[in-house]
Amino acid sequence: MANPIKPFRIAVPQSDLDDLAARLTATRWPDDLPGAGWDYGVPLPYLRDLVTYWRTGYDWRLHEAALNAFPQFTTRIDGAHVHFLHVRSPEPDALPLILTHGWPGSIVEFQNLIGPLTDPRSHGADPADAFHVIIPSTPGYGFSGPTQDKHWDYHRVAAAWIELMSRLGYERYGAQGGDWGSGISRQMGVLAPERLLGIHLNSAPTYPDGDGDGLDELDSARLQTWARHQQETSGYTAVQATRPHTLAYALTDSPVGQLAWIVEKFQEWTDSTGTPDSAVDRDRILTNVMIYWLTATAGSSARLYKESARIWAEAQVSQVPTGMAVFAHDITLPVRAYAERLDNIVHWSEFEHGGHFPALEQPGLLIGDIRAFFRTVCRG
Numbered sequence: 193m194a195n196p197i198k199p200f201r202i203a204v205p206q207s208d209l210d211d212l213a214a215r216l217t218a219t220r221w222p223d224d225l226p227g228a229g230w231d232y233g234v235p236l237p238y239l240r241d242l243v244t245y246w247r248t249g250y251d252w253r254l255h256e257a258a259l260n261a262f263p264q265f266t267t268r269i270d271g272a273h274v275h276f277l278h279v280r281s282p283e284p285d286a287l288p289l290i291l292t293h294g295w296p297g298s299i300v301e302f303q304n305l306i307g308p309l310t311d312p313r314s315h316g317a318d319p320a321d322a323f324h325v326i327i328p329s330t331p332g333y334g335f336s337g338p339t340q341d342k343h344w345d346y347h348r349v350a351a352a353w354i355e356l357m358s359r360l361g362y363e364r365y366g367a368q369g370g371d372w373g374s375g376i377s378r379q380m381g382v383l384a385p386e387r388l389l390g391i392h393l394n395s396a397p398t399y400p401d402g403d404g405d406g407l408d409e410l411d412s413a414r415l416q417t418w419a420r421h422q423q424e425t426s427g428y429t430a431v432q433a434t435r436p437h438t439l440a441y442a443l444t445d446s447p448v449g450q451l452a453w454i455v456e457k458f459q460e461w462t463d464s465t466g467t468p469d470s471a472v473d474r475d476r477i478l479t480n481v482m483i484y485w486l487t488a489t490a491g492s493s494a495r496l497y498k499e500s501a502r503i504w505a506e507a508q509v510s511q512v513p514t515g516m517a518v519f520a521h522d523i524t525l526p527v528r529a530y531a532e533r534l535d536n537i538v539h540w541s542e543f544e545h546g547g548h549f550p551a552l553e554q555p556g557l558l559i560g561d562i563r564a565f566f567r568t569v570c571r572g
Contacts, residue, residue: 197359200264200275202256202335204486209252212447212485216247219448230459234452238467242455243448246478255479259299262306266335267359269352272344275335276328277302278360281310283322287389287566288362290326290353290380294371295432295493296454297549298334298483300476302327304555309562320571321563323366328356330372330496334483338492345499346372350379354387363387366566370394371524371548372496375504378535381512388512390569392562394550396516396526396535407529414525421523425460428453432497440491443484450490451481461548463521472552507534515539515565517558519546539565 224236262277277299280286289309291302306325313319329336331344331352353376357365366389367377374393381388407415431439443450458468458477468477484490514535516526520543531537541561546554 195268195359197265197267200266200335202260202264204252204256208486213247215447216243219243219446230456234456234459239448239452239455242469242474242478243451245474246447246451250475250478252479252482255475255482258303264335267356269355269359270348271341272331272339272352273337274328274331274352274356275337276326276356277306279306279310279325279327281322281324283311283313283319285320286310286322286324287570288326288357288360288365289323289562289566290328290357290365290367290377292328292349292353292367292369292373292376293330293333294369294373295333295496296457296480296484297371297373298480299327299329300480300483301549301551303476305551305559305562308555308559312563317563321567323566324362326357326360326362328353330376330493332492332495333489334487334493337487338489339495343499344495345503346375346496347379347383347500347503349496350376350383353380354384357387364389366390366392366569368392368394368562370550372500375500378510378514379508381510381514382508385510385512390513390515390566391510391535392515392517392539392565393526394517394519394558395522395524395548396531407527411527411529414527417523417525418527425523428457429497432494433501434498436494436498437491439494443490444488447481447485450485451478453490454481454484458549461521461523462553463519463545463547471547472549476552509533510535512536513538513569515561515569516541517550517561518542519548519550519554519557520544521547523548539568 262279264277266275293301308315309323310325312321332339367380369377374395377391381391443453455468462471464471514537543557550558
């Protein structure tokens with residue numbers, strides 16, 4: 193086989209961890225502005241406290257071992273190195289399901305979903321709701337490593353995922369994702385609708401059509417939320433979509449810089465009450481950041497924005513049955529009227545709690561909704 197699937201195990205050299213500790217100890221801190229809070233970015237007192245914990249209390253080896261408890265593999269697809277988890281269910285009739293993360297996420301997002309999705313019988317649920325779970329690291333991210341050529345936009349990632357599922361022997365399957373994972377999963381349905389039994393999303397692209405006339409009150413409010421995000425908190429998009437390599441020098445050299453760049457999004461996009469770790473466990477946040485730091489993929493992950501900028505407003509219609517889980521504190525709340533113009537929406541759920549990272553914030557709600565959606569599309 194020209195591009196074999198090879199077993200993979202995370203094994204970070206101790207020298208990399210020692211280097212990280214030294215850099216954290218030698219951090220050169222900026223000035224503080226009393227009373228600025230989160231409005232100016234990550235507050236200095238909060239970040240100092242989190243970095244102290246990262247240096248003295250966080251144990252990478254513990255979390256490395258937890259990730260290594262799942263079967264992992266690598267292969268090459270379309271010239272890219274692709275890392276993925278592949279956890280088969282003990283139930284023989286389980287549905288294959290590919291879960292795709294976005295930025296600033298990683299495979300770490302889905303750790304709490306794997307057991308309940310693959311083995312519902314052991315988690316007090318119906319074994320008929322079992323899935324074989326495939327969780328790839330998006331090209332340019334984490335253990336997939338940097339991409340080596342241009343034009344790795346989300347359309348190309350979707351095509352790579354279709355090829356990955358073929359190599360694994362899955363001809364019919366489901367897809368799930370949020371953030372970039374939403375666009376990638378939708379595009380899989382555009383490219384290979386005959387392969388996708390259903391697509392479950394927990395965020396959706398917003399493609400404003402006119403000035404919003406004709407929208408109901410809820411959709412109008414969500415369109416305004418999107419507009420505020422674009423105006424007030426989307427500076428990261430502008431940088432990553434235009435000059436990702438310039439940003440990469442700072443984030444690849446400074447672990448505190450990398451942490452701040454990511455943890456700000458866990459504050460702004462989650463159902464948090466004061467600090468990001470009120471919504472997501474700080475060890476899980478730091479493990480997610482470690483994936484970026486240890487693989488030096490700050491720049492290559494940001495390139496997905498640069499490569500996709502030319503196509504992300506090209507709305508393509510998907511006919512695949514689609515389910516949407518809406519978590520009230522997400523920054524990218526879907527406008528249903530727009531979603532229904534692009535997708536074959538057959539399932540729509542609204543949740544009061546949770547935000548942009550529901551697999552980390554509200555895994556039980558997300559698992560339940562994934563099960564309910566695929567139960568509908570697969571069993572009627």
